[in-house]
Amino acid sequence: MTSPPAPARTIAARTTDLTKIYGKDDAEVRALAGVSVDIHDGEFTAVMGPSGSGKSTLMHCMAALDTPSSGTVHIGDVELSTLKDKALTELRRDQVGFVFQSFNLVPTLTAEENIALPLSIAGRKPDAAWFDTVIDTVGLRDRLGHRPHEMSGGQQQRVACARALVSRPSIIFADEPTGNLDSVASAEVLSFLRRSVSEFGQTVVMVTHDPIAASYTDRVIFLADGLVVDQMRSPSVDSVLEHMTALQARAMEA
Ligand code: ADP
Ligand code: MG
Numbered sequence: 001m002t003s004p005p006a007p008a009r010t011i012a013a014r015t016t017d018l019t020k021i022y023g024k025d026d027a028e029v030r031a032l033a034g035v036s037v038d039i040h041d042g043e044f045t046a047v048m049g050p051s052g053s054g055k056s057t058l059m060h061c062m063a064a065l066d067t068p069s070s071g072t073v074h075i076g077d078v079e080l081s082t083l084k085d086k087a088l089t090e091l092r093r094d095q096v097g098f099v100f101q102s103f104n105l106v107p108t109l110t111a112e113e114n115i116a117l118p119l120s121i122a123g124r125k126p127d128a129a130w131f132d133t134v135i136d137t138v139g140l141r142d143r144l145g146h147r148p149h150e151m152s153g154g155q156q157q158r159v160a161c162a163r164a165l166v167s168r169p170s171i172i173f174a175d176e177p178t179g180n181l182d183s184v185a186s187a188e189v190l191s192f193l194r195r196s197v198s199e200f201g202q203t204v205v206m207v208t209h210d211p212i213a214a215s216y217t218d219r220v221i222f223l224a225d226g227l228v229v230d231q232m233r234s235p236s237v238d239s240v241l242e243h244m245t246a247l248q249a250r251a252m253e254a
Helices: 055-062 087-096 111-121 130-136 152-168 183-198 238-252
Strands: 010-024 029-040 044-048 070-075 094-100 171-175 205-209 219-222 229-235
Touching: 010 055, 029 055, 029 070, 029 219, 029 229, 044 055, 044 183, 055 070, 055 171, 055 205, 070 183, 087 094, 094 152, 111 130, 111 152, 130 152, 130 183, 152 183, 171 183, 183 205, 219 238, 229 238
Parallel strands: 044 205, 044 219, 094 171, 171 205
Antiparallel strands: 010 029, 010 070, 219 229
């Protein structure tokens, strides 16, 4: 008896032998040293690793916010280096969502205007039913008229998540989205990201230092010194901590 084949996974994003070098000569820093990774469609993936291991650089290169020194990035079937400026701008706008640790909302706009901003820039109107679903899922119905300074950090980050989700991008990158939040607000943001994957089929990649945040995801990729050094599926808080401890021990021996 042969076991049935594993279901084919669609690739939402892929890097092949990605390197990124900042600076020159004595000041040269190799932020990515050859990263090949597949991000599966409809999954919530965490990227973990020590400070300076290249997590943000990897997110920025995958989201077309920065260009690699060598190697390739695909979003879906499209290899980013083949795109001219206009096509790249459109891909960034239509296919990619980004959530930053520092929220990055426009201070003069209300929550509702911030959420609709990427669509208005693209000259599109949000699908009304979908906009409602997103607002209710993030629990912002009674905050729509508030400006960022009238909201807590957790509320602002939920606005930022809603802004990323409302255009239905192929993939959302979140770089330490709970890094500035307390544990209650973090849990709200993480639950929302989890639901966007489980209920709406969104693909999300999230950088985090926190084993609790990682336990919300389907898969964890561990980086060290600009390389993928480990990965695991179906993480729990304990299993993530075990992997982190083992990786630290390995780094001490090296
Ligand atoms: P992480 O997000 O895992 O903390 P980063 O991707 O931010 O790591 O950084 C990886 C390495 O690249 C670090 O050594 C960092 O100092 C360096 N680096 C990142 N961005 C730049 C930059 N714009 N110029 C020079 N060095 C940078
Ligand atoms: Mg970082």
